[in-house]
Amino acid sequence: MTQLTTIDDIYSVVHPAVAEALGLDDDEVTPDATLMDELGAESIDLLDILFRIERSTGIKIQAADLSEYVQGGIPDEEFGDENEIITEKGLTQLKKVMPQLDVEALSGELKAEQVMGHFTVQNLMTLVAARAAASA
Amino acid sequence: MELEGRVALVTGGSRGIGRATALRLAAEGAAVGVNYRNDEKAAQEVVREIQDGGVSAIALQGDVSDYEQAEGVVAKTIAELGGLHVLVNNAGIAKDALIFNMEPADWLKVMSVNFGGVFNGTKAVLPHFMSQRDGVIVNMSSMMGERGWTGESNYAASKGAINAFTRCSAVELARFGIRVNAVLPGFVPTDLVSELLEKDGGKSIKKQVPLRGFASADDVAEAVFFLAAARSGFITGTLLPIDGGVGAQLGLGRTNW
Numbered sequence: 584m585t586q587l588t589t590i591d592d593i594y595s596v597v598h599p600a601v602a603e604a605l606g607l608d609d610d611e612v613t614p615d616a617t618l619m620d621e622l623g624a625e626s627i628d629l630l631d632i633l634f635r636i637e638r639s640t641g642i643k644i645q646a647a648d649l650s651e652y653v654q655g656g657i658p659d660e661e662f663g664d665e666n667e668i669i670t671e672k673g674l675t676q677l678k679k680v681m682p683q684l685d686v687e688a689l690s691g692e693l694k695a696e697q698v699m700g701h702f703t704v705q706n707l708m709t710l711v712a713a714r715a716a717a718s719a
Numbered sequence: 720m721e722l723e724g725r726v727a728l729v730t731g732g733s734r735g736i737g738r739a740t741a742l743r744l745a746a747e748g749a750a751v752g753v754n755y756r757n758d759e760k761a762a763q764e765v766v767r768e769i770q771d772g773g774v775s776a777i778a779l780q781g782d783v784s785d786y787e788q789a790e791g792v793v794a795k796t797i798a799e800l801g802g803l804h805v806l807v808n809n810a811g812i813a814k815d816a817l818i819f820n821m822e823p824a825d826w827l828k829v830m831s832v833n834f835g836g837v838f839n840g841t842k843a844v845l846p847h848f849m850s851q852r853d854g855v856i857v858n859m860s861s862m863m864g865e866r867g868w869t870g871e872s873n874y875a876a877s878k879g880a881i882n883a884f885t886r887c888s889a890v891e892l893a894r895f896g897i898r899v900n901a902v903l904p905g906f907v908p909t910d911l912v913s914e915l916l917e918k919d920g921g922k923s924i925k926k927q928v929p930l931r932g933f934a935s936a937d938d939v940a941e942a943v944f945f946l947a948a949a950r951s952g953f954i955t956g957t958l959l960p961i962d963g964g965v966g967a968q969l970g971l972g973r974t975n976w
Contacts, residue, residue, distance in 0.1 A: 604894075627891070631894055631895065634852070635852075638850060638851070638852055
């Protein structure tokens with residue numbers, strides 16, 4: 584199993600997992616690329632990616648963990664308003680796990696169902712790094 | 720010994736085709752979990768026979784029509800035999816009746832054991848199979864799932880469901896390194912179909928079979944072994960009849976030739 588001590592280690596695990604699961608060339612998978620919107624991942628692809636990461640590292644991340652991680656334990660009714668628009672509290676949380684987000688531009692615009700569409704390869708690497716550190 | 724180092728779980732493995740399959744896989748070196756619902760003695764005999772051949776085996780009680788029990792059987796196999804690579808979803812029952820006389824409970828029961836058992840077994844092994852990116856599932860279907868027969872509508876529907884599920888799960892799970900196939904016996908003289916053979920020893924059925932006879936449980940086990948082994952490594956989503964040609968035949972009586 585690959586030991587995950589540096590960012591390079593994590594990249595060396597996450598990058599091929601994403602490329603192989605999605606059938607993409609290595610250079611198509613960049614850290615900034617969003618998994619679902621840009622690379623075209625469907626839920627079965629995410630499952631595939633997570634199982635590939637588990638196989639090479641032993642780190643188990645459930646598909647349901649992804650959205651939980653993104654939402655940071657904030658209850659649905661506080662994360663989005665009655666029209667499913669992400670609240671300011673929700674946006675503050677999103678900025679923590681997806682620092683690339685321009686939360687000012689997204690304020691009052693971002694719908695709950697669109698959130699995962701912004702999740703990038705880099706964001707996944709950050710999650711894997713956090714889990715690796717927690718299990719070390 | 721093509722299955723050395725592999726672990727197999729056969730549901731409904733104490734009798735009939737399940738028993739023959741457990742013994743066949745063990746003969747190729749696979750450690751075998753022999754699942755049974757009621758007949759512990761028969762399951763223990765299968766286990767002993769396998770162990771006498773120098774291969775590991777355990778008997779596992781559990782009703783696979785109940786998801787939690789199926790999960791328990793899978794977990795125990797992995798814990799006690801050190802892994803799991805081959806799942807044979809074999810457990811099945813029949814409650815034959817004319818539709819006119821059939822109680823709603825009778826189709827539901829047959830469906831929940833035959834198809835429910837396949838669904839539950841499949842779902843229960845997925846975390847393990849997907850994680851190791853390696854696994855083979857063989858579902859025990861029947862030619863009844865592809866053709867019609869009076870008095871077997873519930874059984875046939877459950878097998879038809881297994882056939883559809885086999886194709887879908889093969890497609891869905893291929894990317895995780897999991898192959899899924901089904902074998903479709905015609906008539907096999909086991910306890911399950913004994914009523915059908917009561918009248919004339921099966922003579923009237925036998926003469927309608929192009930190969931003039933019935934498959935034995937061993938014939939079916941041989942096909943399961945083939946689909947479980949690496950030699951069929953590029954085969955998935957297949958429904959393999961073991962029916963002596965019945966399904967290929969246009970059943971309109973005797974030819975003039």
